[in-house]
C-alpha cells in the first residue's frame with residue numbers, strides 16, 4: 001500500500017508562479033459512507049468508499065461531545081498514538097490518517113472485510129489444529145511486533161482479531177493499549193524480551209480487559225505487562241480448538257475467581273501438543289509464562305514459517321475440530 005494512499009494533492013502555483021502540489025487532507029465529503037461494521041464503547045466503525053479513488057476503508061467515527069463528557073479523551077489519544085506506532089505490520093489494522101468536523105473525529109483505517117474472528121469461530125464451532133496453528137501463528141507474530149514497538153494490547157480477544165479479504169488476521173481496538181516508556185511505564189529498563197516489561201509499579205490502573213481473557217496479575221496486583229497479552233493468547237488458542245474460552249462462568253466475578261484459581265480443564269480429546277503449549281501460557285506468575293521466542297519454537301507451531309512468509313501464504317480452508 002503506497003504511503004498516504006488516502007490523502008490527495010492539489011496542483012497550485014507558489015509565490016514565484018512555480019507549480020507546486022499541495023497535500024490536501026480529505027474530509028467527510030470525500031467518502032461515501034456505507035454500513036455499520038461495529039460499535040465500540042465510544043465509537044462506531046463504518047464502511048466507506050473514497051469517492052475519488054474508489055478504495056474501501058473502515059472509518060471509526062467518535063462523537064467529540066460524548067468523549068469529553070465521558071472523560072475518554074485520554075483513550076482516544078492512546079489509540080491514535082498506538083496506531084501511529086504500529087503502521088508497518090500486515091497483522092495490525094493500519095490507520096491512514098484522521099480528520100474532524102465540528103461534531104466528530106474520524107479515523108480512516110484498513111477495512112477488514114472478513115469481520116471478526118469470533119464470528120467465524122461461532123459459525124465453525126471450533127477450528128481444527130491446522131487452522132488454529134495458522135491463525136495462532138499470525139496473532140503471535142502480530143503480538144511480537146506490538147511488543148517490539150513497546151505496545152501492550154491488554155484486551156486481546158477473538159472480537160479484536162479481524163479477518164481481511166484473504167482471511168489473514170488484523171488485530172484492532174487499541175483504545176486500552178499501554179504504551180511503554182510513557183508516563184511512568186517501564187521505559188524498556190528491563191532486558192529485551194523480559195515478559196514483565198511494562199509492569200506498572202503500584203500505579204492506579206483503572207482499566208481491566210474483558211473478563212474471560214483478563215490475566216491474573218491484572219486482577220490481583222493491577223500489574224499489566226507484556227506477558228498479560230500472552231495469557232490472553234493462551235485463552236484464544238484454547239478457544240479456537242475447544243469452541244469456548246477456558247475461564248467462563250455465570251458472571252464476571254465468578255469468572256475472575258476461576259482465573260486467579262487457575263480453575264480450568266481441557267475437554268476430552270483436546271490435542272496433547274496444544275494442551276502442553278496452553279499449560280505453559282496459562283501460568284499465574286507472568287514471569288514464568290513461555291516467552292514469545294519459546295512459543296514460536298514449541299512443537300505446536302512445527303511447520304510454521306515465521307516472518308514475511310507467514311503473511312504471503314494462503315490461509316488454510318476453515319475446518320472444525322471434531
Ligand SMILES: C[C@@H](Nc1nc2c(c3cc(-c4cn[nH]c4)ccc13)C(=O)N=C/C2=C\CC1CC1)C(C)(C)C
Pocket residue numbers: 037038039040041044045058060093107109110111112113114115116159160162172173174
Ligand atoms: C472490534 C471492532 N470491530 C471492528 N473494527 C474494525 C473493523 C471491523 C470490520 C467488521 C466487518 C467487516 N466486514 N464485516 C464485518 C466488523 C467489525 C470491525 C474494520 O474493518 N476496520 C477497522 C476496525 C477497527 C479499527 C479500530 C482500531 C480503531 C469494534 C467492535 C470495536 C468496532
